[in-house]
Amino acid sequence: MTKARTKSFIITTLIVAAGFFLLANLPNIIDAFSGEGGDNVIHVVDKSGELVAQLQAQLEQSDSEIQAMPTDLSEEELKQGITEGTIEAYLIMEAGDALSARYVSESANEIGAGREVENAVQEIQTALTAERLGLSGAEVGELFLPVNFEREAVSNSSKTEEEMSQARGLVYILILLIYIAVIYYPNMIAMEVANEKSSRVMEILISSVSPVKHMFAKILGIGTLGIVQMMIFGIAGYFAFKTSASELTEGFFSVMGFSDIKVATFLFAVLFFLLGYFLYAVLAALLGSLVSRTEDVQQLMLPMMFLIIIASLIAFSGISMPDANYVTVTSFIPFFAPLVMFLRVGMLDIPIWEPLLSIAIMLVTIGILGWFGARVYRGGVLMYGSSQSLKDIGKAITLGNKK
Amino acid sequence: MTLIVDHATKKFGDFTAVDDLSLKIEEGQMHGFLGANGAGKTTTFRMILGLLDPTQGNVTWNGKPINYETSPYIGYLPEERGLYPKMKVEDQLIYLAQLRKMSKEEARKETAVWLERFEVPHYADKKVEELSKGNQQKIQLIASLVHKPSLIILDEPFSGLDPVNVGMLKSAILDVQKQGATIMFSSHRMDHVEELCDDMSILDHGKIVVGGSIREVKRNFGKQNVRLKMDQDLAGLSRLPGVEKYKETIDGALFQITEESTAQHILTEAMKLGQLRHFSIEEPSLEEIFIAKVGKAYA
Secondary structure: OOOOOHHHHHHHHHHHHHHHHHHHHHHHHHHHHOOOOOOOOEEEOOOOOOOHHHHHHHHHOOOOOOOEEEEOOOOOHHHHHHHHHHOOOEEEEOOOOOEEEEEEOOOOHHHHHHHHHHHHHHHHHHHHHHHOOOOOHHHHHHHOOOOOOOOOOOOOOOOOOOHHHHHHHHHHHHHHHHHHHHHHHHHHHHHHHHHHHHOOHHHHHHHHHHHHHHHHOOOOOOOHHHHHOOOOOOHHHHHHHHHHOOOHHHHHHHOOOOOOOHHHHHHHHHHHOOOHHHHHHHHHHHOOOOOOOHHHHHHHHHHHHHHHHHHHHHHHHHOOOOOOOHHHHHOOOOOOHHHHHHHHHHHHOOOOOHHHHOOOOOOHHHHHHHHHHHHHHHOOOOOOOOOOOOOOOHHHHHHHOOO | OOOOEEEEEEEEEEEEEEEEEEEEEEOOEEEEEEEEEOHHHHHHHHHOOOOOOOEEEEEEEOOOOOOOOOOHEEHHHHHHHOOOOOEEEEHHHHHHHHHHHOOHHHHHHHHHHHHHHHOOOOHHHOOOHHHHHHHHHHHHHHHHHHOOOOEEEEEOOOOOOOOOHHHHHHHHHHHHHHHHOOOEEEEEOOHHHHHHHEEEEEEEEEEEEEEEHHHHHHHHHEEEEEEEEEEOOHHHHHOOEEEEEEEOOOOOOEEEEEOHHHHHHHHHHHHHOOOOOOEEEEEOOOOHHHHHHHHOOOO
């Protein structure tokens, strides 16, 4: 029913999929570009003469690529070296009661290297102090023993802190996807309907098949398209992360909770994506049928956009406190439910009847809206005129009415 | 396969677009539908197509209501061009034919035949928006005929076309009629209706003011024209009894009369004035009838 997709769609899909690969491999790519650049030599002005060797040893111990090299140049000469680009950074160390060091580099952006050096210097300081105090290595170790601090929640409905942070990343991404989908695809529907109206092909179409059939075919068609596109993105994203499998992405996986994929969360995501899509798609088709020109679509879509944006605000703010009252209440309001109820399902262990009730409410709403939308659509597609406001809904129903 | 519109009325709120309209078009006939802008032609077509339901009355074709089950047998050309601007001509025609339940292969075949017939086969791979208005109209007409409908509704099929293309489209429509299709079309051009149609009706403010076969309509109009071509001043003749209207033309004058005898009277009087180059009794043109009935100057 829906016409074959255009080139632009395929290209968009490919670009986004390629974007995933790029994003996932970004660290590798950056490495590839910057790996050869720096020779990572740090010039050290050390008046005592003993500290350089210690620093070098420390840096090696912490797997750093930075080479500490003693220098006899004066500070002025070193500064000039930096300005001229022959020297990357230098360090001035002075031994005293406490070790003091000054790290100078071209710009303050190179925090990374500075921090490594700082850590190394700190280690040396610790060792020196320990030596002075006569502490053994084991005693030092004891001193810096990390505290054993755990959080536990008493409530059954809340997940443990660890689970929460794991779920949070996943839920965040999925909510974002649903949010984009319920904005993007229904918009597409409204645009297409308005397009078919403004090009007047609508009259031919609805004299061939009934407007109601046309409307639902359009919604299904674009829905299928959306699912296919989302699947391509999903698969591309998955493979992108797999192929890039660097340490960083693995770290990313575990932080985002992907290593512990919850099938239920994904199923709910798909379910809420579909429900949210249908809900807003019917609304969009209804609105699209009211305008005569594509230029007017955005204006009429505005109220619907507000609904989605409010839903997303609730959902995103609710991520940090999913058991807040307002989140619970809005998760049962059909227009907010796809995002908010999914948030609760993903973040909390709520009784199964809650999402089911929310889904049922949404289904009923979709049904009512579908019935109502079909009535408006029937008349709306025949209506041409300059006025385009929600008042036209009434006119459209009268026009489409039987008898 | 008779199309019957039975006392159909369509009201939009307080406004009556079509008022108690009755029509009957026999199978294989071509019916011309005339009316000023806003007279209710498109609304009538929409009711016939089932896009709008009449407030009162009903429309039947072949004794049955027209709905989406009958859509494969109906062809429709809307007044405004309605095609996907960004879709290729051939794909578009095939798609629209498929919507009317024609198989893809057959649609492809028919599309090629029609494009050939309208001398535009090279447009098959072009987007509609790249075509000129006249060529778009050809494609539009193909879209309404390609699935071999037996009831064809054409809303202003000849608008925006040059005379050569009008002729091409006319002959195509006549061919389809010969194959047995019932055709109803509206036009602003009386000469097209006069040339193509068996029956006609004139719609004004949602009512049929004149209807029937063209010959009947003309006869019932009860007026004839007398055309005189001579160089003398003919204004005096306009005062003869029985002359309803008098109009000077470049090479003579035109008299509107109601009685045949008046024509004889004009002739004898004219011959007294001098040399007569031309004398004829003409049937009234549809345009005259239209203007007389609808009461507006109208081209």
